[in-house]
Amino acid sequence: MKLQFPSYRLILEELGGLARFTGQFFRNWAAPRMEIQEFFRQCYMIGYRSVGLVAITGFILGLVMTIQSRPTMARFGAESWIPSMVAISIIREIGPVITALICAGKIGSGIGAELGSMKVTEQIDAMEVSGTNPFKYLVVTRVWATTLMVPVLVCCSDTIAIWGSYLAVNMKNETSLALFSQQVVDSLSFSDVLPAFIKTFFFGFAIGIVGCYKGYTSSKGTEGVGLAANSAVVMASLLVFVLDLLAAQVTDTLGLN
Amino acid sequence: MPLNMTNTPLEKVLEVRHLYKAFGDNAVLKDFSMDLYRRENVVVLGKSGSGKSVLIKCIIGLLRPDQGQINVLGKPVLDLTPAELDQLRVRVGFLFQSNALYDSMSVRENLEFPLRRHGRDKSREEVNTLVVEALTNVGLAHTVDMMPAELSGGMRKRIALARTLILKPEIMLYDEPTTGLDPITSREIVQLILKVQDIYNTSSIVISHDMSCVRQLANRVIMLVDGKCHADGPYESLMQNPDPIVQGFFH
Ligand SMILES: Nc1ncnc2c1ncn2[C@@H]1O[C@H](COP(=O)(O)OP(=O)(O)OP(=O)(O)O)[C@@H](O)[C@H]1O
Ligand SMILES: [Mg+2]
Numbered sequence A: 001m002k003l004q005f006p007s008y009r010l011i012l013e014e015l016g017g018l019a020r021f022t023g024q025f026f027r028n029w030a031a032p033r034m035e036i037q038e039f040f041r042q043c044y045m046i047g048y049r050s051v052g053l054v055a056i057t058g059f060i061l062g063l064v065m066t067i068q069s070r071p072t073m074a075r076f077g078a079e080s081w082i083p084s085m086v087a088i089s090i091i092r093e094i095g096p097v098i099t100a101l102i103c104a105g106k107i108g109s110g111i112g113a114e115l116g117s118m119k120v121t122e123q124i125d126a127m128e129v130s131g132t133n134p135f136k137y138l139v140v141t142r143v144w145a146t147t148l149m150v151p152v153l154v155c156c157s158d159t160i161a162i163w164g165s166y167l168a169v170n171m172k173n174e175t176s177l178a179l180f181s182q183q184v185v186d187s188l189s190f191s192d193v194l195p196a197f198i199k200t201f202f203f204g205f206a207i208g209i210v211g212c213y214k215g216y217t218s219s220k221g222t223e224g225v226g227l228a229a230n231s232a233v234v235m236a237s238l239l240v241f242v243l244d245l246l247a248a249q250v251t252d253t254l255g256l257n
Numbered sequence B: 001m002p003l004n005m006t007n008t009p010l011e012k013v014l015e016v017r018h019l020y021k022a023f024g025d026n027a028v029l030k031d032f033s034m035d036l037y038r039r040e041n042v043v044v045l046g047k048s049g050s051g052k053s054v055l056i057k058c059i060i061g062l063l064r065p066d067q068g069q070i071n072v073l074g075k076p077v078l079d080l081t082p083a084e085l086d087q088l089r090v091r092v093g094f095l096f097q098s099n100a101l102y103d104s105m106s107v108r109e110n111l112e113f114p115l116r117r118h119g120r121d122k123s124r125e126e127v128n129t130l131v132v133e134a135l136t137n138v139g140l141a142h143t144v145d146m147m148p149a150e151l152s153g154g155m156r157k158r159i160a161l162a163r164t165l166i167l168k169p170e171i172m173l174y175d176e177p178t179t180g181l182d183p184i185t186s187r188e189i190v191q192l193i194l195k196v197q198d199i200y201n202t203s204s205i206v207i208s209h210d211m212s213c214v215r216q217l218a219n220r221v222i223m224l225v226d227g228k229c230h231a232d233g234p235y236e237s238l239m240q241n242p243d244p245i246v247q248g249f250f251h
Helices: A008-027 A033-075 A079-120 A123-129 A134-172 A177-187 A190-216 A222-253 B052-059 B082-090 B107-118 B124-137 B153-165 B183-200 B211-217 B235-240 B244-250
Strands: B012-023 B026-037 B041-045 B067-072 B092-095 B171-175 B203-207 B220-225 B228-233
Touching: A008 A134, A008 A190, A033 A079, A033 A134, A079 A123, A079 A134, A079 A177, A079 A190, A079 A222, A123 A134, A134 A177, A134 A190, A190 A222, B012 B052, B012 B203, B026 B041, B026 B052, B026 B203, B041 B052, B041 B211, B052 B067, B052 B171, B052 B203, B082 B092, B092 B153, B107 B124, B107 B153, B124 B153, B124 B183, B153 B183, B171 B183, B183 B203, B183 B211, B203 B211, B220 B235, B220 B244, B228 B235, B228 B244, B235 B244
Parallel strands: B026 B228, B041 B203, B041 B220, B092 B171, B171 B203
Antiparallel strands: B012 B026, B012 B067, B220 B228
16 A cells, blocks of 8 residues: 555645535524524533543543642642642643543544435435435534533533542642632633633534534545544544634733733 | 327426536436426436436436436426425425435434425424324334334335325435345335325336336336437337347346
């Protein structure tokens, strides 16, 4: 087999395709009222099915970050700063990004595979023939659902991570939950929480649109389904990092630090 | 032109003229023309990959031909707005080669799906009556709460047929309705198609290369070879046709 490196052309084609698809989303973004039921069903599927995974990783994240940072903080005699440090890093960066990556893996691949197999087995064509606009019914509802549910999942994950951090702090030296919470709340400012919260909507949008794009435009054949799921995860994860970089730049420029 | 018993010409419900369709360098349809009259079953015969599915997807507006005209029930398919096309599609049923049942939905939800858009004025009971009636027609009323994955291939085909018939179309397009089924099941499907024609007065285009199904169904056979209409006529006359390509199908 010949080794193939992705050419610039392919990457540009891919970006062009995604941009066109996003344009199509914005032309159809207001799905008619009758798709509202499907939207809620998707919110339930996307949110409910991922909340366990997101909770576990959040918990471990908070726990491990606290345990790992303790020796260094102790060396500087700054152990009392651990709650603030962990809270800020989780809320501002690690919580949103890790949760978004997990969602890219779970939700992005799920949407990619589902729409991909619907495409391959002509179910999307069948919808069109029976008078339902498949783009509005399948794509618009899913993209809205991920855009709104990923922030919710990030909030869950952040909260549980901080709770995990409390447990880790508590393992070494008794701290009351009240004192810990006080420290966390005091260390967080508006400019920590808001930009981080806003960027999660973009993460959610990216995950939804990439999953739908890959599934909806997947080529015929069963291997097309696997490919759609796989490349949805890769592309969505990459986009999460790119968006994170952009968000950091924007908040920095706006002086929201 | 086929005549009915009183020798008046039958009403033409579908007309395809000089259709061209290519995918890149792969020219699939090259100047294909055909007609369909009311209450007529036309079977389109052709080798695998000759473009039969492409043809009926063009007719229903799922694919856009490069050139040519298509008239369905007096409407030029290629010039319709999306809303007009939707209106026309209520009157034209399409049975997909792969059934295309929605596998995340139960049989009932599958059948209700076409009514979402075209039966919004109907009450719950009316919808339920329609669903039960459509399932009874195909003899599968007991599967109403099952999922497509729990059904056999022949049952799925019949459910797909029921889903198409729920809007009582005037023209039916069947894409290989019997392929992959055993002879008994495929005979059942053929009987079903004939029954549908009887009950709803439909005209049909049937794609098939199952010769026993062709013999039972066809009022007329059209052979699609090299993207063109190679031969057109009743089953018996094609059987007598000395053309080697035609004979290749019949023997
Ligand atoms: N969406 C598509 N994109 C590119 N090529 C296509 C597409 N659909 C069909 N083709 C090509 O058109 C040709 C005809 O395909 P079609 O599905 O109409 O064959 P068919 O006559 O229905 O065959 P079969 O009996 O196997 O179903 C094939 O060569 C196929 O590769
Ligand atoms: Mg075919």
